[in-house]
Amino acid sequence: MNMPKKTLMAGDLLVVVSIVLLVCAFPCNYAAGKALAFQEEMARLLGQGQSAGPDDSGDVYHLGGLAGYYTGPGELFPGKGKYGELYGFLPLIRWYDPDYYYNTQEFRPESSLDGWYKNDQCVICHTVENPGIVEQWRRSKHASPAEGKEAVGCDRCHGNNHAELVMPSYNSCGECHQEQLRGHRGGGQGGHAHAYSIDLCEQGSLIGKPAEEVAGCLTCHAIAENRCDGCHSRHQFSVTEARKTGSCAVCHSGPEQYEYEMYMQSYHGQIYQNEAYEWDWTQPLNAKNYKVPTCAYCHMNGGEHNVRKTSTVYTYMGTSLVDRGAPRYKEIREGWVALCKGCHSQRFARDQLEAMDEGVKLSFTKYREAMALVVDLYKEKMLDPMPADLAPDWTGGHNLSLLPGGAARKYNISEIERLTYELLVDMTDAIYKAKAHGAVYSPIYGYWEWAQDRWLVQIKNEASRLRRIAEIEKQLGIEHVAYDFWKHGEYTDMYLGWKMKSGR
Numbered sequence: 001m002n003m004p005k006k007t008l009m010a011g012d013l014l015v016v017v018s019i020v021l022l023v024c025a026f027p028c029n030y031a032a033g034k035a036l037a038f039q040e041e042m043a044r045l046l047g048q049g050q051s052a053g054p055d056d057s058g059d060v061y062h063l064g065g066l067a068g069y070y071t072g073p074g075e076l077f078p079g080k081g082k083y084g085e086l087y088g089f090l091p092l093i094r095w096y097d098p099d100y101y102y103n104t105q106e107f108r109p110e111s112s113l114d115g116w117y118k119n120d121q122c123v124i125c126h127t128v129e130n131p132g133i134v135e136q137w138r139r140s141k142h143a144s145p146a147e148g149k150e151a152v153g154c155d156r157c158h159g160n161n162h163a164e165l166v167m168p169s170y171n172s173c174g175e176c177h178q179e180q181l182r183g184h185r186g187g188g189q190g191g192h193a194h195a196y197s198i199d200l201c202e203q204g205s206l207i208g209k210p211a212e213e214v215a216g217c218l219t220c221h222a223i224a225e226n227r228c229d230g231c232h233s234r235h236q237f238s239v240t241e242a243r244k245t246g247s248c249a250v251c252h253s254g255p256e257q258y259e260y261e262m263y264m265q266s267y268h269g270q271i272y273q274n275e276a277y278e279w280d281w282t283q284p285l286n287a288k289n290y291k292v293p294t295c296a297y298c299h300m301n302g303g304e305h306n307v308r309k310t311s312t313v314y315t316y317m318g319t320s321l322v323d324r325g326a327p328r329y330k331e332i333r334e335g336w337v338a339l340c341k342g343c344h345s346q347r348f349a350r351d352q353l354e355a356m357d358e359g360v361k362l363s364f365t366k367y368r369e370a371m372a373l374v375v376d377l378y379k380e381k382m383l384d385p386m387p388a389d390l391a392p393d394w395t396g397g398h399n400l401s402l403l404p405g406g407a408a409r410k411y412n413i414s415e416i417e418r419l420t421y422e423l424l425v426d427m428t429d430a431i432y433k434a435k436a437h438g439a440v441y442s443p444i445y446g447y448w449e450w451a452q453d454r455w456l457v458q459i460k461n462e463a464s465r466l467r468r469i470a471e472i473e474k475q476l477g478i479e480h481v482a483y484d485f486w487k488h489g490e491y492t493d494m495y496l497g498w499k500m501k502s503g504r
């Protein structure tokens with residue numbers, strides 16, 4: 001069935017083409033706020049006013065918003081780090097990186113209230129302004145510490161000058177809690193201290209996309225690095241809260257970091273769900289006080305704030321292959337066995353951890369099998385599209401996303417690369433997390449072994465399809481040139497790679 005379709009008039013086309021030429025001076029930038037041919041055509045087709053309109057007008061653009069065009073955030077804060085000049089953050093960043101985006105002369109937001117106040121005055125006003133905050137603070141150890149210690153008021157963390165308020169980062173907390181600060185800043189690659197300044201600001205893959213999407217990454221990555229209230233939520237800053245599994249779950253769940261789901265599918269997690277409400281969470285984390293361990297019990301035992309202290313070796317979330325049971329890691333392995341030994345026999349613990357090692361090694365055979373297909377297709381130039389046919393990656397380059405020199409990513413790649421990325425980053429990683437945490441949902445590593453099988457079939461299916469099309473084209477003498485839509489589009493043109501390439 002044919003859709004009713006209005007053709008553009010020659011005059012319209014001329015206008016549209018000249019706008020496109022004007023706006024698409026390299027790289028094509030739809031964000032410039034100009035209505036484009038497609039939106040104009042859709043506006044007429046859908047009867048949405050006379051012409052396309054900006055997406056910040058408040059008008060409802062029906063049927064998928066086809067007659068609206070992107071205007072971008074009203075305000076962006078400049079980026080930070082090596083590529084700072086090339087990207088921006090939503091204003092939300094001031095809560096995620098307060099030392100830089102709140103507590104400095106340059107970015108400090110204006111307050112509607114001037115003057116210097118003492119803590120009693122803060123409390124009086126804010127009991128009206130934000131009763132929840134004051135109540136949580138009242139319940140905290142900061143409001144009523146142990147004998148002989150001074151209370152910590154609003155003013156100690158936020159300052160007394162209401163025109164120049166401070167938003168506290170780990171630095172402020174660390175003034176009084178130095179041991180925790182040292183742990184929090186330790187751990188190196190993969191740890192909380194790496195999560196934002198390095199993995200986000202210095203490693204461009206995270207900022208390769210528009211600010212609105214990067215904001216989603218910040219919620220976990222910037223809070224993890226810059227604030228202590230990721231685990232001790234404000235304003236109670238409670239230690240009992242941090243011992244429970246929920247304090248990690250807010251970040252350690254979902255694709256690529258399924259630790260919470262895996263834990264919940266284990267005996268430990270099931271018993272936790274059934275019984276945890278009866279336990280006395282004011283007690284230190286050890287085998288006398290708790291029937292099963294929580295995340296913090298295993299990863300922060302003894303109040304250790306460097307969460308990587310018990311990690312065998314850095315593996316980029318488990319996407320690098322390693323035998324954690326190899327002799328050179330004996331010391332760490334013995335540490336784990338000693339921890340399990342509080343509630344299990346040593347033999348039981350060793351067997352469980354060995355099953356993790358073996359399950360991990362096997363899971364990589366499927367990734368290698370898939371990659372062998374992808375690399376052959378790449379060498380024979382049969383990927384559709386080839387890296388050169390795509391928008392540049394965040395480095396400005398055009399290398400195979402899954403090999404050195406290329407930027408591993410979920411977007412701006414061919415179908416078979418995406419499937420293979422998922423087989424590694426979403427699945428092989430998940431199998432490690434499942435085995436490390438005793439997940440027993442279905443007989444096979446919390447489902448992911450079956451998922452890997454499925455993805456391997458899909459990858460083979462796609463490889464077969466690409467080869468057969470290439471064969472047909474060869475026989476017919478067709479020289480296929482990849483379609484331009486792989487490189488350009490309203491969204492695709494916003495990638496950092498274009499800016500890197502053009503040196504902007």
Ligand code: HEC
Pocket residue numbers: 109110111112113116117118119121122123125126129154155158159160161162165
């Ligand atoms: C006279 C009443 C009053 C007093 C006293 C007062 N505040 Fe406020 N405070 C407000 C109001 C109203 C707002 C919200 C309006 C604004 O942010 O400009 C606010 C906002 C804040 C914010 C949020 C700032 C932001 O960026 O959203 C913080 C933090 C704060 N006050 C801390 C304090 C501290 C600490 C003290 C004591 C040193 C204090 N306040 C004393 C009335 C008061």
Ligand code: HEC
Pocket residue numbers: 094095096097098122123126130133134137142152153154155156157158167168169227229234235237
């Ligand atoms: C031990 C330090 C500490 C104390 C004491 C403290 N705060 Fe905060 N406050 C924080 C932290 C940490 C944040 C979050 C900072 C961020 O988002 O970057 C915060 C954020 C805030 C915010 C803005 C965020 C929101 O959720 O709206 C307000 C308002 C605020 N505090 C008010 C108060 C008031 C009022 C008191 C006293 C009753 C108080 N604070 C005591 C550490 C403290």
Ligand code: HEC
Pocket residue numbers: 141142144145146149150152156157168169172173174175176177228229232237238239240
């Ligand atoms: C001015 C010093 C000071 C600052 C700044 C400070 N604290 Fe504290 N903190 C204390 C004191 C004092 C106690 C109570 C110790 C006690 O009662 O033994 C405490 C207790 C705690 C506890 C234990 C609570 C419990 O339930 O046992 C946590 C967690 C904590 N602080 C976190 C933080 C965080 C997070 C920040 C920053 C947002 C912070 N503190 C800033 C002095 C400070």
Ligand code: HEC
Pocket residue numbers: 189190191192194195196199219220221223224230231242247248249250251252295296299300307308311314315316317318
């Ligand atoms: C606010 C979000 C957030 C919270 C809360 C959080 N984490 Fe993390 N965690 C992260 C991020 C993000 C990383 C990855 C850091 C990086 O990019 O280098 C990480 C890394 C880790 C690592 C190292 C992983 C590796 O591959 O080396 C461990 C272990 C860890 N967290 C354990 C915990 C535990 C246990 C808790 C709760 C007690 C917790 N985390 C709470 C966000 C969080």
Ligand code: HEC
Pocket residue numbers: 189190191199205206213214216217218219220221250251252253254256257315316317318
């Ligand atoms: C729900 C919280 C959350 C969100 C949102 C999130 N991450 Fe993460 N990320 C984590 C955790 C937790 C880890 C550590 C997992 C592990 O090591 O096993 C991590 C690890 C990483 C790592 C590996 C760091 C290393 O050195 O091991 C990268 C890269 C990463 N995330 C990128 C991103 C990007 C890009 C986004 C946004 C598209 C994002 N993350 C959004 C929680 C999150």
Ligand code: HEC
Pocket residue numbers: 190245248249252259260261263268293294295296297298299308310311312313314315317318324336436437
């Ligand atoms: C019974 C102890 C135990 C519990 C409970 C536990 N873990 Fe683990 N976790 C492990 C072991 C063992 C490993 C593998 C560590 C290694 O050998 O490097 C691991 C690995 C991890 C890793 C990857 C670390 C790395 O360096 O690769 C993260 C992140 C993690 N766990 C987070 C969590 C979270 C979040 C929870 C709670 C939902 C949790 N764990 C509960 C034992 C535990």
Ligand code: HEC
Pocket residue numbers: 170173174177180181184192227228229230231232239242243247283284285296300301302303304305307
């Ligand atoms: C990854 C989660 C996490 C983060 C982030 C975190 N904590 Fe903790 N914190 C915990 C856990 C869990 C405990 C309880 C450990 C135990 O019971 O052995 C704890 C305990 C504490 C205590 C109580 C120590 C005692 O002996 O009673 C203080 C104080 C504290 N943390 C301060 C901080 C400060 C300051 C920061 C930031 C520099 C911070 N925490 C960041 C999870 C966290």
Ligand code: HEC
Pocket residue numbers: 267268271286287290291292293336339340341342343344349352353438
């Ligand atoms: C605080 C006590 C405690 C600690 C510490 C602990 N566990 Fe457990 N674990 C339990 C309890 C209780 C069960 C339930 C036993 C049952 O199934 O009857 C359990 C069950 C298990 C199970 C599933 C039951 C089975 O028979 O297969 C595995 C696997 C497991 N734990 C592994 C470990 C490993 C590995 C460690 C150390 C990294 C560890 N646990 C640390 C208490 C603990």
